[in-house]
Amino acid sequence: MGRPLIPSSRALSQNFLADRAAAERFARLAVPRAGTVPLLLEVGAGKGALTAPLARRCGELRAYEIDARLVPGLRARFSGSPGVHVVAGDFLAVRPPRTDFSVAGNVPFSRTAEVVDWCLRAPALTDATLLTQLEYARRRTGDYGSWTLLTVRSWPRHSWRLLGRIGRRSFRPVPRVDAGVLRIERRVAPLLDAGALPGWRSLVELGFSGVGGSLHASLRRTHPRRRVDAAFRAAGLDRGVLVGEVDPARWLRLHEVLLP
Known part of the structure; x- marks a missing residue:
């Protein structure tokens, strides 16, 4: 008997990643060298499509999920994975770790700006790899040949890159637009003091x-x-x-x- 079907919530702007190959590709982009990320925070674990491949590539994974309906299934699925900790609650309410950490996840499109702001304000963040609306990722990374205030203002401390695209039909329900893989990295050597x-x-x-x-x-x-x-x-x-x-x-x- 399969897991019970839990519909997405429009209020939470949920579009679950349903393409296993796309999930594996995203995990490789988020953690290019397996074993080099000691602590990774996942934004919106959903049903665990990204949680599983991400967990195989990092030391400790804290998977945050705001939808209480999804938490029991996540905990059951990863009960045998000692490096995975499913946390019920809003990622945005979490205090950033004090030691170096990474962030990755399929970000609810309606909360992208808040998640990005959280990442930019976290002093110990090393990098964040986020699935966002493709247009958002293109605008922030200069892919249209233009640059936004947020990107330029944060540039001395953070670099922005568009790593790829994931088609909208890889999600359920199918959103109206494709997603982009946005990568934000804290510079090891800031461009300004x-x-x-x-x-x-x-x-x-x-x-x-x-x-x-x-x-x-x-x-x-x-x-x-x-x-x-x-x-x-x-x-x-x-x-x-x-x-x-x-x-x-x-x-x-x-x-x-x-x-x-």
């Missing part, structure tokens, strides 16, 4: 403010025109460039000239 970060964030937020109608005009609200012109020359930027078209490397050049 801690003392420079407040100025970096202020500069980037000013640039993305839209005040003045262009990036050049926005930056001139705080910095002398002569210095802004020099920064644009150093970064190889045209004065009419749109803020979203400026990649993080050029933002670093702007910062270097404007906030030496």
